[in-house]
Amino acid sequence: MSSFIHKVKSLISELSAQNVSRIFTIATTSKGEEEPYLTPLRVTRDFAVAGCVIFKQECLLDIIELVDGAVDIVLVDTEKKIPLSINKQALLASDSIYLKRNTIGPVETGNLSKICFQQISKSATFEFKPNDLTVNSAWSFLSQRLGVLSGKRIAILGAGNIGSKLALKLVECGADVHIYRQQAHVGYQITNGLNLIKHENTVSNITFHNSLLSTSFSADVVVGCTNGVPIIDNEVIQTVKKNALVVDLGKNNITADAIKLAIKNKLEIYRVDVTAALEGFIYEMLKMRDVLNSSYGKKALSFCNIVSGGYLGEDGDVIVDDISKPSVIYGVANGAGSIKKSLSSAENEIIAKLKKEVCLC
Structure with a gap:
């Protein structure tokens, strides 16, 4: 296993040297192969991604120690594909993933994502589904x-x-x-x-x-x-x-x-x-993070409420592209998840005022 960890360390070093967002993936498969392996470094205009595929939890803490803070994002396989088993290795004081459990023995649960979210603090962590x-x-x-x-x-x-x-x-x-x-x-x-x-x-x-x-x-x-x-x-x-x-x-x-x-x-x-699917998912994940961090939600103005990012508007709320800095007005919410097809004179006045005083239209 030390040989594999050394390979992971080299790959992370190569990944961290990239001048774009650096993403490391930790995945598993149900094939149950003998040895864990690395996935290749892929570099795009906006990000670089590499990773590993493991079949037991026992090396996960070593990987986390190497990757946390060395990359911007860790993608962890959220699919439960590792069967329950008993860890046969000698336990060390640092084996917190086993010692904190309420079972008598050190049980391998195969829950990679839970451990990563608990242990990773410097890099952002997101789930993904390789299957x-x-x-x-x-x-x-x-x-x-x-x-x-x-x-x-x-x-x-x-x-x-x-x-x-x-x-x-x-x-x-x-x-x-x-x-x-x-x-x-x-x-x-x-x-x-x-x-x-x-x-x-x-x-x-x-x-x-x-x-x-x-x-x-x-x-x-x-x-x-x-x-x-x-x-x-x-x-x-x-x-x-x-x-x-x-x-x-x-x-x-x-x-x-x-x-x-x-x-x-x-x-x-x-x-x-x-x-293609991996890169497409990463763009989707990055965009969703941006939406939730900046444009998702509801904002009260002095004369109306605005919503964006998929947040369900109440009847009369104005739907915009970004509540923090609106530049596009999509319409007025009907309170049932859709946009009103016809507006009242009062609603038209609100739209006009929003365009004039708030929007970067």
Whole structure:
């Protein structure tokens, strides 16, 4: 573990040297790999981001000690993917994450976000959901690569958290989605649930199959969504369409022989890249922070109230872009979450006065 911590230290040093907002991510996966690993440094015009993926809490305090104050923002995985277990390492006095618990033994709860929020004091800490970023990345790629999703037959092999979320997004776009899961009884329940959740006017459905090959048969796209188990093999490749797209939604979802067969038949293989989704999420997170810190809320003026940032206005409140320095007037709230379509003479006078005396219009 000391070797990994040394690598984390080097990565943080490289990240902290960047002249933009510096962001470090701490994530985990349900694959339960042997060793933790680093995620690459990505530098944009506005921020630089790098991070690590860990599978036990035992090294978390060491990472926090290195990262707190060395970066501007820490993004921590809020999804609970580490199973409960007993920590087998010798406890030190500094192991507060174990000693403060009310259990007899040192229990690994897998709650990374809670520990980070408790322990990090110098850097800003925010939660993020890597699984959702993976789903969004896959959906965005398929949408743009295929041009239109409606009518495409898409096979998802592995209907867990990620596969199920992707299935819902795809069927909502009109795709003909077929899913497979080894635990058939669970797969049927997931399928029924997703078909109930999708919009009632969505004609397309999600179909569950007991057979792997019937799932992938004649598919335009076959997606491997297992926890590192190679599920797309030679037989699966033989069942898809001649111009099918093969997607690895993670790691090691395709056997080596299947890759060779796909390449031999000139099939395109895509290994999902989360760069676009991660960067998009960071911009969203930074914008939401700015909204909550500066423009969200309600402000009383001498002649009216103004609201902005999504704050629900009461009947007659004026909706603006920023209550601290309004420059755009969107309208007058009707008190029910919408904008009035017609204004009274008194409300028009308020708008005129607001433009003249307050707004930077």
